[in-house]
Amino acid sequence: MTSFIGREAHRAAIVDMIRQPDVRLLTLAGPAGVGKTRLALAAAEALVDEFPDGVHFNSFSSLRSSDQVPAAIAEALNIRSMAGDSIESRIIANCRDRTMLLVLDNLEHVLPVPFITRILTACRQVKVLATSRTVLRLSGEHEYVVPPMEVPVAGDIRLASDLDNVESVSLLLNRARQSSPAFTLTDENAVDIAAICTRLDGLPLAIELAAARMKVFPPAALLDRLSDRLSLLTGGPSDQPLHQRTIRATIDWSHDLLSPREQRMFRRLAVFSSGITMQAAAAICLDDNDDAFTYVEALDELTLLVDKSLVQQEPESGDGPSFFLLETVRHYAMERLCASGEDHTIRERHAVHYLDFAERTTELLRGPEQVIWLDRIEANQPNIRLALETLRQIDDFERYARLCCALFRFWRLRGVLAEGRAWLDVALEPAWQVQLPDDLRSLVFTSSGWLALDQGDADHAESCGDRGLEIATRICHDSGIALAYGLLAFVDHRQGIDTRAVERLDLSLLHYRAAGDDHNVAGTLNNLALIALGSGDLEHAASMFEKSRDAFLALGNLRGVSHGIHNRGVALYCLGQYDEALRCSRESYAIDRKLADKRGSAVSLDHIGKCARALGDLIMAWEAHAQSLPLRKEIGDPRGLLVWLEAMALWMAHAARPELAARTLGAIEVVRIGSNIPIHKNELGDHEATETLARERLGDREFEAHLARGRWLSLDEAVAAMWETAEQCVLELEHGAPTTPAGTTSILGLTPREHEVLMLIAQRYTDKEIADALFISPRTVARHVTGIFTKLDVHSRREAAAKVTGSQPV
Numbered sequence: 001m002t003s004f005i006g007r008e009a010h011r012a013a014i015v016d017m018i019r020q021p022d023v024r025l026l027t028l029a030g031p032a033g034v035g036k037t038r039l040a041l042a043a044a045e046a047l048v049d050e051f052p053d054g055v056h057f058n059s060f061s062s063l064r065s066s067d068q069v070p071a072a073i074a075e076a077l078n079i080r081s082m083a084g085d086s087i088e089s090r091i092i093a094n095c096r097d098r099t100m101l102l103v104l105d106n107l108e109h110v111l112p113v114p115f116i117t118r119i120l121t122a123c124r125q126v127k128v129l130a131t132s133r134t135v136l137r138l139s140g141e142h143e144y145v146v147p148p149m150e151v152p153v154a155g156d157i158r159l160a161s162d163l164d165n166v167e168s169v170s171l172l173l174n175r176a177r178q179s180s181p182a183f184t185l186t187d188e189n190a191v192d193i194a195a196i197c198t199r200l201d202g203l204p205l206a207i208e209l210a211a212a213r214m215k216v217f218p219p220a221a222l223l224d225r226l227s228d229r230l231s232l233l234t235g236g237p238s239d240q241p242l243h244q245r246t247i248r249a250t251i252d253w254s255h256d257l258l259s260p261r262e263q264r265m266f267r268r269l270a271v272f273s274s275g276i277t278m279q280a281a282a283a284i285c286l287d288d289n290d291d292a293f294t295y296v297e298a299l300d301e302l303t304l305l306v307d308k309s310l311v312q313q314e315p316e317s318g319d320g321p322s323f324f325l326l327e328t329v330r331h332y333a334m335e336r337l338c339a340s341g342e343d344h345t346i347r348e349r350h351a352v353h354y355l356d357f358a359e360r361t362t363e364l365l366r367g368p369e370q371v372i373w374l375d376r377i378e379a380n381q382p383n384i385r386l387a388l389e390t391l392r393q394i395d396d397f398e399r400y401a402r403l404c405c406a407l408f409r410f411w412r413l414r415g416v417l418a419e420g421r422a423w424l425d426v427a428l429e430p431a432w433q434v435q436l437p438d439d440l441r442s443l444v445f446t447s448s449g450w451l452a453l454d455q456g457d458a459d460h461a462e463s464c465g466d467r468g469l470e471i472a473t474r475i476c477h478d479s480g481i482a483l484a485y486g487l488l489a490f491v492d493h494r495q496g497i498d499t500r501a502v503e504r505l506d507l508s509l510l511h512y513r514a515a516g517d518d519h520n521v522a523g524t525l526n527n528l529a530l531i532a533l534g535s536g537d538l539e540h541a542a543s544m545f546e547k548s549r550d551a552f553l554a555l556g557n558l559r560g561v562s563h564g565i566h567n568r569g570v571a572l573y574c575l576g577q578y579d580e581a582l583r584c585s586r587e588s589y590a591i592d593r594k595l596a597d598k599r600g601s602a603v604s605l606d607h608i609g610k611c612a613r614a615l616g617d618l619i620m621a622w623e624a625h626a627q628s629l630p631l632r633k634e635i636g637d638p639r640g641l642l643v644w645l646e647a648m649a650l651w652m653a654h655a656a657r658p659e660l661a662a663r664t665l666g667a668i669e670v671v672r673i674g675s676n677i678p679i680h681k682n683e684l685g686d687h688e689a690t691e692t693l694a695r696e697r698l699g700d701r702e703f704e705a706h707l708a709r710g711r712w713l714s715l716d717e718a719v720a721a722m723w724e725t726a727e728q729c730v731l732e733l734e735h736g737a738p739t740t741p742a743g744t745t746s747i748l749g750l751t752p753r754e755h756e757v758l759m760l761i762a763q764r765y766t767d768k769e770i771a772d773a774l775f776i777s778p779r780t781v782a783r784h785v786t787g788i789f790t791k792l793d794v795h796s797r798r799e800a801a802a803k804v805t806g807s808q809p810v
Helices: 008-019 036-046 066-076 087-095 115-122 167-179 190-199 204-215 219-231 242-256 260-271 278-284 295-307 327-340 343-366 370-379 381-393 397-413 417-427 438-454 458-474 478-494 498-515 518-534 538-555 558-574 578-595 598-614 618-635 638-654 658-675 681-698 700-710 715-734 752-762 767-774 778-792 797-805
Strands: 025-029 055-059 100-105 126-132 141-145 322-324
Touching: 008 025, 008 036, 008 126, 008 141, 025 036, 036 055, 036 100, 036 126, 055 066, 066 087, 066 115, 087 115, 115 126, 167 190, 167 204, 190 204, 190 219, 204 219, 260 278, 260 295, 260 327, 260 343, 278 295, 278 343, 295 322, 327 343, 343 370, 343 381, 343 397, 370 381, 370 397, 370 578, 381 397, 397 417, 397 438, 417 438, 438 458, 438 478, 458 478, 478 498, 478 518, 498 518, 518 538, 518 558, 518 681, 538 558, 558 578, 558 598, 558 681, 578 598, 598 618, 598 638, 618 638, 618 715, 618 752, 638 658, 638 681, 638 715, 658 681, 658 700, 658 715, 681 700, 752 767, 752 778, 752 797, 767 778, 778 797
Parallel strands: 025 126, 025 141, 055 100, 100 126
Antiparallel strands: none
């Protein structure tokens, strides 16, 4: 990250404008390369403390239309779509009562953006700081035109000291020293330095590109070259802004310094939307005469372009070097590519490369390196989205559908459900369907159906499952038949038709075995056990989950192993074997964390919480549920939020908060009916226990009154009320309220969890090591350590450990 040079007066003016009550939308307007983004970031940094709900930056440089803006804002705010709600309404609901600043960068190519007006109208404490080459032309917009940097006054420069505190000169010197640390401003070169800044019109991008050449050309020689390039400025199209022609001339000059091979590489890099790896550059930017780049040669070419400031390098990551083009430079490179006549060929080559990447990696998402490949696909999402867009634009029906289906597993694992369905919906259109081979048509339908079911849209899921099954059966495609039967089985299960669900899963298993798909055979065994669990056949379910776990273990599929272990724990919990159930849930959570599986982690954490509550440790239970909730929200899992609320309702009943337990049951009832999410038999025990305990403590009349009040709560309101009350309950429990069953002896006056922490302190565990051992957060460990010190009247970990060992601290 380069330093922020100058512009202090502009930053102060922007900060002052944002602070004004009547300024809700402020647009920093100006030409490409004038420094709008850096100025916006600097102003936002100065305002961080004034927006308690955060300053959120979002760049739209990789978007292609205004329709994508809401999804991009939602991603920046970690908001996931839910069944029945548009992403726009989710954003507004999330931001309605928050005081935050949204910094929206590079809006010029997605205008108009009416959604900004909707946010500002509905969310009165939200402000927007936007950057764009043109004003947004929205109601209530305030405009701040970002001018070029200050330049020396011609004729006033004689000595180096005359350039003190001139912004453009400071920027030029700073950037020049990055490539040539020994460069200094002297009386001899001061005039030339001043002339360079003046002739570049004080535009930061132009100055930075020129500064990179100062390691080769001394100021006088550089000035001569700039004079040649800028002479083209007056001869360019008169309808182009002067500042835009200056940037173009500067990039022209840099481009002309490249060898023909470098020029070819540079213009072809324009097809990338973001991170460029050397492998991708080698595959896409090869020469037409089979003079292909090797990976090393591609890296050499990219490094040369980095040195010449036309390509930027990303911060180093574990996957090797990655590069990108500044957006203005990318537009220039794209013009060059189009002028060369290569654009259609290179864009198609780019799309095919990312199709190949997706198809190669999709199977790797089922093995032990699952998390590595999930992260790599995530990092390549901008380019993958561009590939999808390219294939759609050129009507390459089959490749488009293949890419969607290759991404299906990624979309499910990462919870990118709405976006996945949107891409797949294109391939469901009749005009596209007639162009696809039958096996791919079937896969498109069933993939869309699974994503719909994950969102709670059982009707669409069933329709897609029926179509996918019909096509796959007609062509005798075992994998397609199996996938469709599996989907329809879970539609049945969600609707409570478990007998037919089992029949369909048996058929799915039969066809997966015929196809030789061992991974899905193991998965179907797990799904059959889930149906048995949901129907109340607990011992049979526990036995089947063990078989599924063993099958996944043999395949090296750690995610499947985690599911088998966790689900066995659920069955054991329902059988009242809470200690063994807790052991299973902790084991599955350890695997989920290793895989960075957010959905799996949330599920395991909630079950750890249920087991801890059943064992009488309400504090341990809350620690687990508190970690689960942010994950549930992030992945946008409506059924998962109901699971969380059900668990916490019973927690509240045990924590002497029967009123909230009853209201929560009312909210859950309405959501289940509205979203067609029935309660399964294995869930009935806890649900009925919550109602029974709350009724006992409140009486029938008061219970029914609170239940009725709860029916008016939204899901978000119920969750917020639960969180706030639970935090208060935990404080009370930590200061003396009982958290263990009657008859349990408190050791040294500590809670069971505090005693666990103390024993690990005595073994010289750090807070992080304790957190890992007990599956809690370091922050929670720190809170327990404070409680231990207070209760034991000690002031150090060594003194606390001495209470266990009986020794005297040294």
